[in-house]
Amino acid sequence: MRKIFALIALLVIFAFMILAVVEMRGEDGGFGEPVNTDMDDYFLEDSQPHNQVNNVVTAILFDYRGLDTLGEATVLFSAVSGVLTVLRKYQIKKLEVKK
């Protein structure tokens, strides 16, 4: 019984996925064309006159999506904190040797 329900749910989700793919077309109605390109076009056109940066990827990483980069740097910082916490046994031993 559970397997039948799972199969029905899977088929419904699959049908919605197919529907979404069929609905998502370009402006001319053809497949394979980029859709929802407002943001991409803005970045590509704006990064040179506004940010004076040739590399659009870097402009997105450090200006438009700078908060995301800050999060990545914070993840690295917390990783270092975790390593130092796990390996603090070494520091404690060193202190005991000094005493």
Added chain:
Amino acid sequence: MNWKMSRVVRTVTDVMVVPIIVFGIYLIIHGHLTPGGGFQGGAVVASSTALLIIAYGSFRDYKKDFSSVESIGLTLFIFLAILGILLGATLFYNFGAGTGGLFGGRVAEGINPGYINTGGTVPLMNIMVGLEVTAALSLILWMMAKSSDSMEVEA
């Protein structure tokens, strides 16, 4: 660590460490022109630390240095981000673009070969992130090497 690797490995390390560091710094400061940036360049520079630890083994206590550089890099990055608010715009606003100051040059529209003195705050943030990533990965490597050594000796 009290051991060293063979003379061959140490000589190759001596030859290769400086080009690796130079290439990493190139990746960091050309982040707004070429593929690469702070994270990638920092990882390249940190790989030279790994090479030195593997080849030479014995290291002085660099924990405080790496930790300080990491904290300074992250703090300056956040400071640059908040400076956008203080100068009357939003967080991470590129206040230095096209002003003529440091990294304040103008780029030509369209396809152009690129000029390093452009980009505003983007190259500065690249350098800060590069400092942070270099120090963080070096600190992780150094700490693991040192702690595994102490377990071996004192256990």
